[in-house]
Amino acid sequence: MQHCDPEVLSLVALGEPAGPPDAAHLAGCPQCQADVAELAAVVSAVKVDLPDGPPVAPPSRVWTQIAAQTGVQAQPRPLLVLRQGGQGGQRGRDRGGRGRGRGWSTPLRNRAVLAVAASALLIGAGVGSLATRLITGTPAAPAGPVVAQVQLAAFPVAPAAGGTATVVQASDGEHLVVDVSRLGTLQGEYYEVWLIDTSVKHMVAVGILRGTQGQFVVPTGLDLRQFPVVDISVQEPGNPAHSGHSVLRGTLPA
Amino acid sequence: MPSVTVATLRLAGNGMSRAAVRGPATEVRVYVEGQAPDDDHLAALFSAGDERALAWAYEQWAGLVHGVAVRALGSTQDAEDVTQQVFVSAWTGRAGYRPEAGPLRAWLVGITRHRVADAFARRQREARVVAAAAGVAQQPRPGPADDRADDRMLLLDELSRIGEPQRGIMELAFFHDLTHEQIADQTGLPLGTVKSHIRRTLVRLRARLEVDRAAL
Numbered sequence A: 001m002q003h004c005d006p007e008v009l010s011l012v013a014l015g016e017p018a019g020p021p022d023a024a025h026l027a028g029c030p031q032c033q034a035d036v037a038e039l040a041a042v043v044s045a046v047k048v049d050l051p052d053g054p055p056v057a058p059p060s061r062v063w064t065q066i067a068a069q070t071g072v073q074a075q076p077r078p079l080l081v082l083r084q085g086g087q088g089g090q091r092g093r094d095r096g097g098r099g100r101g102r103g104w105s106t107p108l109r110n111r112a113v114l115a116v117a118a119s120a121l122l123i124g125a126g127v128g129s130l131a132t133r134l135i136t137g138t139p140a141a142p143a144g145p146v147v148a149q150v151q152l153a154a155f156p157v158a159p160a161a162g163g164t165a166t167v168v169q170a171s172d173g174e175h176l177v178v179d180v181s182r183l184g185t186l187q188g189e190y191y192e193v194w195l196i197d198t199s200v201k202h203m204v205a206v207g208i209l210r211g212t213q214g215q216f217v218v219p220t221g222l223d224l225r226q227f228p229v230v231d232i233s234v235q236e237p238g239n240p241a242h243s244g245h246s247v248l249r250g251t252l253p254a
Numbered sequence B: 001m002p003s004v005t006v007a008t009l010r011l012a013g014n015g016m017s018r019a020a021v022r023g024p025a026t027e028v029r030v031y032v033e034g035q036a037p038d039d040d041h042l043a044a045l046f047s048a049g050d051e052r053a054l055a056w057a058y059e060q061w062a063g064l065v066h067g068v069a070v071r072a073l074g075s076t077q078d079a080e081d082v083t084q085q086v087f088v089s090a091w092t093g094r095a096g097y098r099p100e101a102g103p104l105r106a107w108l109v110g111i112t113r114h115r116v117a118d119a120f121a122r123r124q125r126e127a128r129v130v131a132a133a134a135g136v137a138q139q140p141r142p143g144p145a146d147d148r149a150d151d152r153m154l155l156l157d158e159l160s161r162i163g164e165p166q167r168g169i170m171e172l173a174f175f176h177d178l179t180h181e182q183i184a185d186q187t188g189l190p191l192g193t194v195k196s197h198i199r200r201t202l203v204r205l206r207a208r209l210e211v212d213r214a215a216l
Helices: A006-015 A020-028 A030-046 A060-070 A083-095 A102-103 A105-123 B038-046 B049-071 B076-092 B102-134 B144-160 B166-177 B180-187 B191-215
Strands: A080-083 A146-152 A163-170 A173-179 A190-196 A202-209 A213-217 A230-236 A246-251 B004-009 B026-030
Touching: A006 A020, A006 A030, A006 B191, A030 B144, A030 B191, A060 B049, A083 B144, B026 B076, B038 B049, B038 B102, B049 B076, B049 B102, B076 B102, B102 B144, B102 B166, B144 B166, B144 B191, B166 B180, B166 B191, B180 B191
Parallel strands: B004 B026
Antiparallel strands: A080 A146, A080 B026, A146 A163, A163 A173, A173 A213, A190 A202, A190 A230, A230 A246
């Protein structure tokens, strides 16, 4: 009986099926089987088995390198990742958190952390009856363990806009440390932060950014589920109403 | 470790959309929508060399590629290098991408397999160099994991010495999981040519392993 065509054997080694006559011969022929086995060993040594799992956002320097090497000018828009509950709490504990016990992992706490982290879509301090405190000066290292960190999403009108906001666990509550320096500094105008409610009827002025950085104590009592749409506008001095000119915007999940 | 439920929200251009996150989502990904094209259109733009397509492809799949790289390689620098190389080689090699042959995502995954394999081989070479410099004797058969790592290192080296179209054919077979018929379609080569190249290249690769083992 003739052996299999060697080309057929190499295809079998690649994992392709053999036709019935070849398959029948192969089943009973040690010589052909040995050929397949040796070539299959080559194939399996080269092939890579990719494990499944969730996506992992690469740091922005990866795109910088890609742009440098390809000369491409177009820019990907930043991805916003909000973390809540277990993960944030996990990090808090790992970094020697403030001994809040199981505080981070209770459902109420989870919601609060998500809301607070989500408010990093923008930067908040209280307004009106809400107590706030602005910690002036350029924030250096965050004051405590990092709870959440997000990149601020760009709004179409300012495609290169963006920034980061970090929720930090400090001794007097959570702080939001914000840097939107990619928005660029303003001359004469200023950035203001707003919250807009679910019916899109009410708008709350939350606070003003000093330049493009700020660190705020997150106010307890501001229900971010009621005011989930966050917005950053460019304002002119002397006119406290929303200018209608927004540069960053995002929505908190329910 | 709790499982991660991921909810994806897409904000409309004016940012006024909302989405409810059902269940205990532990991570919410928010994308700023815009005029991102659908997959077919994106593939066509990419193939045609529209720069925006590279940026859009990165938006969509950099996380996928990087996640794979991080799980495969562990170290973040190696994984970052792989992610970078995948998109750079996808862009510079876009002439080799045929939208009609399959989605862009799958093509990127194939390139990722190749770059991950290269990274493994590079690590093994470096490990050998370090061991040699330290004067550590190299046992011929250190163990199954090292066997495979050494084999991969040798085979990828041999593959890099092989000319075209053989190398391209084997890349499609090894890393893009194409059958010989699909390879013939993609490359435009006759079926018989593809089969004969596959046979001869696998034999050559096998011989490289035999030569190296004989030398030890």
